[in-house]
Amino acid sequence: MADLWQSAMDHAVAVARKAGQVVGKALHDDRKVMTKSSSVDLVTQTDQKVEQLIIRSVKEKFPTHRFIGEESVAAGESCVLTDEPTWIIDPIDGTTNFVHTFPFVAISIGFSVNKEVEFGVVYSCLEDKMFTARRGRGAFCNGAPLQVSEQTDIKQSMVATEFGSSRAPETVEKIFCSLRNILCIPVQGVRGAGTAAINMCLVASGCVEVYYEIGTHVWDVAAGSLIVTEAGGVLMDVEGGDVDLMSRKIVAANSKTIAERIIEEIAAFSPPRDDVLPQHQ
Ligand SMILES: O=P([O-])([O-])O[C@@H]1[C@@H](O)[C@H](O)[C@@H](O)[C@H](O)[C@@H]1O
Ligand SMILES: [Mg+2]
Numbered sequence: 514m515a516d517l518w519q520s521a522m523d524h525a526v527a528v529a530r531k532a533g534q535v536v537g538k539a540l541h542d543d544r545k546v547m548t549k550s551s552s553v554d555l556v557t558q559t560d561q562k563v564e565q566l567i568i569r570s571v572k573e574k575f576p577t578h579r580f581i582g583e584e585s586v587a588a589g590e591s592c593v594l595t596d597e598p599t600w601i602i603d604p605i606d607g608t609t610n611f612v613h614t615f616p617f618v619a620i621s622i623g624f625s626v627n628k629e630v631e632f633g634v635v636y637s638c639l640e641d642k643m644f645t646a647r648r649g650r651g652a653f654c655n656g657a658p659l660q661v662s663e664q665t666d667i668k669q670s671m672v673a674t675e676f677g678s679s680r681a682p683e684t685v686e687k688i689f690c691s692l693r694n695i696l697c698i699p700v701q702g703v704r705g706a707g708t709a710a711i712n713m714c715l716v717a718s719g720c721v722e723v724y725y726e727i728g729t730h731v732w733d734v735a736a737g738s739l740i741v742t743e744a745g746g747v748l749m750d751v752e753g754g755d756v757d758l759m760s761r762k763i764v765a766a767n768s769k770t771i772a773e774r775i776i777e778e779i780a781a782f783s784p785p786r787d788d789v790l791p792q793h794q
């Protein structure tokens with residue numbers, strides 16, 4: 514049977530690497546920082562330039578494909594996932610890191626058909642780590658196979674999460690309530706790379722047992738979601754049950770046991786879904 518999507522994935526890897534070079538060159542140059550949903554939700558000209566580079570390059574090769582891009586959605590384009598082949602793009606995942614030259618910045622490209630992620634590419638460009646996964650064919654970092662941690666004890670686990678870009682008091686309270694509950698299990702550590710995509714790749718790599726966050730967007734997690742599951746991990750909603758990549762809530766873990774243990778401690782809330790409200794709200 515013809516492998517329909519290999520050429521698309523090869524293109525995604527090539528354009529992610531090219532985008533990573535643009536990001537690396539701009540790291541100390543791009544000082545025009547703008548804001549979106551809040552004063553701490555940053556975007557730069559490099560985010561916008563990289564997204565346009567990726568979309569233009571893909572359109573040349575796959576003119577009928579659709580796109581969900583973070584900065585296109587911020588500019589008013591729709592964020593509705595159809596059955597059509599769709600590229601789900603975060604041109605810079607970790608923009609705040611990029612602005613502060615904190616060295617974890619990724620280009621994240623997920624590819625969905627019939628609302629299922631067929632491949633995911635996350636390029637941690639300052640580390641030169643290319644994380645890839647094809648559905649049913651495993652997950653890799655620079656070609657080396659990835660496998661989640663075998664740790665079953667939450668008290669011997671490392672947890673990743675982020676504070677997100679909302680500073681609304683009620684949201685901050687929920688975030689810290691979850692953090693306090695989880696710290697006091699106790700877990701051995703809590704970390705955040707500053708980018709959902711790299712946090713998910715750390716789960717896939719076995720460095721972190723579980724990552725959770727409320728407030729992510731589909732472009733943050735689409736590619737990483739497949740990298741986690743193809744490395745043997747699981748995805749769940751923060752209240753249990755199946756993950757919905759448009760819901761802005763995610764738990765990515767090495768096992769259902771660890772995921773469910775963390776879910777017990779999360780003070781859940783539901784931000785507006787990606788596919789309901791314009792992203793600037
Ligand atoms: O905006 P961006 O750097 O592409 O993506 C970031 C996410 O990767 C992160 O998980 C979240 O906590 C940040 O608020 C921000 O949304
Ligand atoms: Mg992002």
Ligand SMILES: [Mg+2]
Pocket residue numbers: 560583603604605606607608
């Ligand atoms: Mg981004």
